[in-house]
Amino acid sequence: MIEIQINGIDEIVATLNRISARTKDKSDLMRNIAGIMESAVLTNFDEGGRPKWLGIKHRQGTPLVDTENLMNSITSDYDNDSAVVGTNEPYAAIHQFGGMAGRGRKVEIPARPFLQLTSQDEKTILDDVQEYWQNLLNK
Template sequence: MITIKIDSEQLQKELTALIQKAVDRRPLMKNIAGIMHNAVEENFAQEGRPKWVPLGQKTIIARQKKGYWPGQILQQTGRLAASITQYADNDQAVVGTNAVYAAIHQFGGKAGRGGKVNIPARPYLQLTDEDMEEILKAVKEYLKLE
């Protein structure tokens, strides 16, 4: 049997640093939460990635009467976009909102008195392939694998 023994102080330092980064992931998770938050902001700015279903004519007319149109699809007052928060700890990166009406816009469904209004899903808490690539790049950079 052939045995190779590596006695390298530099290698040991690098492995120790890698282990420490794997143990303390808070900086990485904070970075990932920031990337996800930016992605959500971009979803609002571009009105979906891919594009959201346009507003219905009745909604546009109602918004015009209130002075909110022309405008952006999910930004009548801007409260939903402004409610997006990010959180990170050692084990997770989270982006979300506590706005009561947020889920109906994310997933779609029936709303209004008697549930007579059909609101299409306009997923704003969504990551694109490019966003996922940016997260993967951040992980590789954090672990210095690139």
């Protein structure tokens, strides 16, 4: 039989218990992540997509921002375990994913993904999460 002895086990258990207690309320972290995601989505509208969205064929204007209805419908929410960004506009999905629209579904709408994060946005979120954990460990 092999026996392993860990020195300082009481300190290790106490540290793990402290970390566990501090991670019960993650709402501050989730609020930050929701804010980063909402800001990224609004930047997508400001920049005309990241990468750029296809233009409009049959009229003048800028895709998805002429009336700003879709952009102004973007909301974020969070709770202890999640952060979300979205819209309740019924026409949002056709613009996000593309597809056939209009009477008889004869008009092709190209995908103009506005609910997306760039790799830099993802890095910003990861940096925020790492900072959160560092602060927990250093308390």
